[in-house]
Amino acid sequence: MNYLSVGDALAEVLKHISRKAVEHVALYDSLRRVLAEDVAANRNHPPYDVSAMDGYAVRFADIETVSAENPVRLKVVDDIRAGQMPSIKVLQGRAARIMTGAPTPEGVDTVIRVEDTQEDGHDVLILTPPKQGANIRPMGENLKNEKTVLSKGTSITPGVLAILSMVKQKQVPVFAKPSVAILSTGDELEALDEPVDENKIPDANSHALYAQCKALGIEATLLGIAKDNPLQLRAKLEEGLKYDVLLASGGVSVGHHDFVRSTLDALGITMHFWRVAMRPGHPLAFGTTKQGGVVFGLPGNPVSSMVCFEEFVSPALRSMMGYEKICRRTITAKLSHDLKDRKGRAHFVRVTLSKDEQGYLATSTGTQGSGVLMSMAIAQGFVVVPEESEGLKAGDKVQVQLLQDMDFQEELGI
Ligand code: AMP
Ligand code: MG
Numbered sequence: 001m002n003y004l005s006v007g008d009a010l011a012e013v014l015k016h017i018s019r020k021a022v023e024h025v026a027l028y029d030s031l032r033r034v035l036a037e038d039v040a041a042n043r044n045h046p047p048y049d050v051s052a053m054d055g056y057a058v059r060f061a062d063i064e065t066v067s068a069e070n071p072v073r074l075k076v077v078d079d080i081r082a083g084q085m086p087s088i089k090v091l092q093g094r095a096a097r098i099m100t101g102a103p104t105p106e107g108v109d110t111v112i113r114v115e116d117t118q119e120d121g122h123d124v125l126i127l128t129p130p131k132q133g134a135n136i137r138p139m140g141e142n143l144k145n146e147k148t149v150l151s152k153g154t155s156i157t158p159g160v161l162a163i164l165s166m167v168k169q170k171q172v173p174v175f176a177k178p179s180v181a182i183l184s185t186g187d188e189l190e191a192l193d194e195p196v197d198e199n200k201i202p203d204a205n206s207h208a209l210y211a212q213c214k215a216l217g218i219e220a221t222l223l224g225i226a227k228d229n230p231l232q233l234r235a236k237l238e239e240g241l242k243y244d245v246l247l248a249s250g251g252v253s254v255g256h257h258d259f260v261r262s263t264l265d266a267l268g269i270t271m272h273f274w275r276v277a278m279r280p281g282h283p284l285a286f287g288t289t290k291q292g293g294v295v296f297g298l299p300g301n302p303v304s305s306m307v308c309f310e311e312f313v314s315p316a317l318r319s320m321m322g323y324e325k326i327c328r329r330t331i332t333a334k335l336s337h338d339l340k341d342r343k344g345r346a347h348f349v350r351v352t353l354s355k356d357e358q359g360y361l362a363t364s365t366g367t368q369g370s371g372v373l374m375s376m377a378i379a380q381g382f383v384v385v386p387e388e389s390e391g392l393k394a395g396d397k398v399q400v401q402l403l404q405d406m407d408f409q410e411e412l413g414i
Contacts, residue, residue: 002275003276003277003282003345004273004275004276004277005276005346005387006276006278006311006346006387009276009284009286009312010311010312012272012273012286013272013286013294013312013315014315014316014319014326016272016294017316017319018292018320019175019319019320019321019322020175020176020177020178020321020322022036022173022175022176023036023173023176024171024173024174025172025174026170026172027161027164027165027169027170027171027172028161029172030156030161030164030172030174031156031157032155032156032157033155033156033172033175033177033217033321034153034154034155034156034174034175034322034323035150035151035152035153035154035155035156035160035173035174035322036173036174036175036322037152037173038148038150038151038152039150039151039163039164039169040146040147040149040167041143041144041145041146041147041149041167042145042146042167042168043143043145043167044139044140044143044144044145045140045141045142045166046101046137046139046140046141046142047139048103048104048139049104049136049137049138049139050082050100050101050103050104050136051080051100051102051103051104051111051135052100052111052135052136052137053100053113053114053135054098054099054114055097055098055112055114055116055117056074056076056095056096056097056098056111056112056114056117057080057090057095057096057098057104057108057111058090058095058110058111058126059092059094059107059108059109059110060109060110060130060132060133061092062074062092063110063112063126063129063130064129066126066127066128066129067129068127068128071125072125073120073124073125073126074093074094074095074123074124075093075094075095075123076094076095076096076097076122076123076124077090077091077094077096078090078096078097078105079096079097080096080097080098080099080102080103080105081099081102082099082100082101082102083101083102084102084103085103086102086103086104086105086106088105089105089106090107090108091107095108095112095124095126096108097124098111104136109132109133109136110130110131110132110133110135110136111130111134111135111136112126112130112135113130113135116128116130142166143163143166143167149163149167150164153324155323155325156172156174174322175320175321175322176321177217177218177321178218178243178244178245178317178320178321179221179243179244179245180218180220180221180243180246180317181220181222181239181240181242181243181245181246181247182205182209182210182220182221182222182223182247182249183206183223183224183225183236183237183240183246183247184205184206184224184225184226184249184250185225185226185227185228185233185236185248185249185250185251185259186201186250187227187228187229187257188200188201189201189202189203189225189250190203191225192207204302204373205249205250205298205300205305206222206224206225206249208302208305208306208309208373209249209298209305209306209309210222212306212313212314213317216317216318216321217321218317220247221243223236223240224236228251228257228259229259230259230263233251233259233260233263234263234266237260237263237264237267237295238267241267241269241289241293241295242293243293244292244293244294245294245295245296245313245317245320246293246294246295246296247296247298247309247313248260248296248297248298249298249299249300249305250298250299250300251300252274252283252284252285252297252298252299252300253299253300260297261274261285264285264287264297268289268290269287269288269289270287270288271285271286271287272286272287272288273285273286274286274297277344277345277346277387278307278311278345278346278347278348279346279347279348279370280299280301280303280304280307280348280368280370281299281304281307281308281311281348282299282304282345283297284296284297284298284299284308284312286312294316296308296312296313299370301371302370302371302373302376303369303370303371303372303373303375303376304370307348307376307382310382310401310403311348314326314328315327327401328382328401328403329401329402330384330400330402331360331381331400331402332359332360332397332398332399332400333351333353333359333360333362333383333398333399334359334361334396334398335361335383335392335393335394335396336354336362336363336394337363337364338391338392338393338394339364339383339391339392339393341385341389341390341391342390343389344387345387346385346386346387348382348383348384348401349364349368349383349385350364350365350368350379350381351363351365351379351382352365352378352380352381353380353381355413360400362398362400364383365379379403380402380403380404381400381401381402382400382401382403383398383399383400384398384399384401385398
């Protein structure tokens with residue numbers, strides 16, 4: 001079997017992925033999920049024209065000629081608070097004191113900010129000329145009754161959740177999350193709760209993959225460690241195949257003790273590919289069950305396993321959860337140093353990002369060996385060196401996939 005390009009491999013994965021069914025969850029649980037139905041407003045908001053400021057509601061015709069030297073005096077005939085309905089119409093030469101959010105009374109068309117006025121007994125002096133219609137929020141500016149306010153496919157952020165609350169969606173229709181099982185394989189592996197044995201290798205993949213799922217909002221199930229032993233492996237894989245997605249790491253290559261692919265074959269899994277032209281990351285196997293489940297045989301090296309998760313598993317999981325944007329956002333940056341490369345595989349170089357006057361600068365996290373997990377731990381992104389590239393020079397423009405969902409900096413930077 002030939003090597004697939006990263007793009008072709010992702011397309012092949014996505015061909016076998018379908019969105020999960022719709023479920024209803026409590027309002028707060030909908031955060032970072034995807035809305036599965038259009039949502040219409042069940043009211044107008046604001047329910048009537050309201051003041052956007054604390055000030056005075058006036059008839060523009062009365063104050064058209066206002067200037068600082070030539071203020072206009074109006075008689076204050078009402079005091080309208082938010083949540084209260086105005087009791088009288090404002091006639092010529094009159095004004096109503098009004099609070100932010102309070103309905104504007106009949107007769108007025110403009111609100112003057114309190115800062116642009118001066119109280120004088122029962123009157124108010126208007127000092128600064130406003131524009132006609134200033135400081136009034138029209139009825140339905142925020143929500144229009146029966147109009148769609150949020151469409152299916154919207155990802156639910158705190159702001160979207162606030163709108164859901166305004167239209168009283170205590171239960172929110174979202175796409176269900178896939179169930180995910182994680183299995184590490186290898187005779188040399190030591191579990192987190194086992195004592196340190198210097199001859200063993202601590203299992204990092206289970207935990208890295210668990211965290212990567214969790215960052216997507218998915219609580220995966222850890223199946224533990226399977227030995228490189230076809231019988232034990234078969235039992236563990238069978239258990240994992242009951243989930244929507246099985247992530248098995250290690251044992252997927254061509255070594256004498258790599259039994260993952262042959263065992264998946266024996267279990268009737270259709271394998272679609274197992275070699276991708278990427279670095280790190282090869283070998284990566286992808287298969288499907290007859291029941292519509294999918295299985296990824298991820299490389300054993302922790303960095304490779306994590307990179308494959310980002311490039312293939314994460315888009316698949318996001319697609320199942322209904323996201324339309326399934327791939328990491330990329331930005332353009334300049335390389336801060338030369339980068340050696342070989343032709344033939346796309347290279348995902350782990351980098352940190354900084355900024356100068358011209359924009360972002362990408363700098364390698366250091367040794368890029370696929371066993372050097374620190375290169376991944378401190379990475380803010382991947383520079384993607386295309387398959388055909390033979391290396392890049394300092395100052396070259398590159399695409400960087402951003403890794404952190406929430407990347408903060410010390411200062412505002414505006
Ligand atoms: P494999 O793909 O099984 O040939 O493993 C490749 C390398 O990754 C070997 O050095 C393994 O010891 C290492 N490795 C495999 N699985 C894990 C794991 N779960 N955690 C840490 N290292 C692993
Ligand atoms: Mg192994």
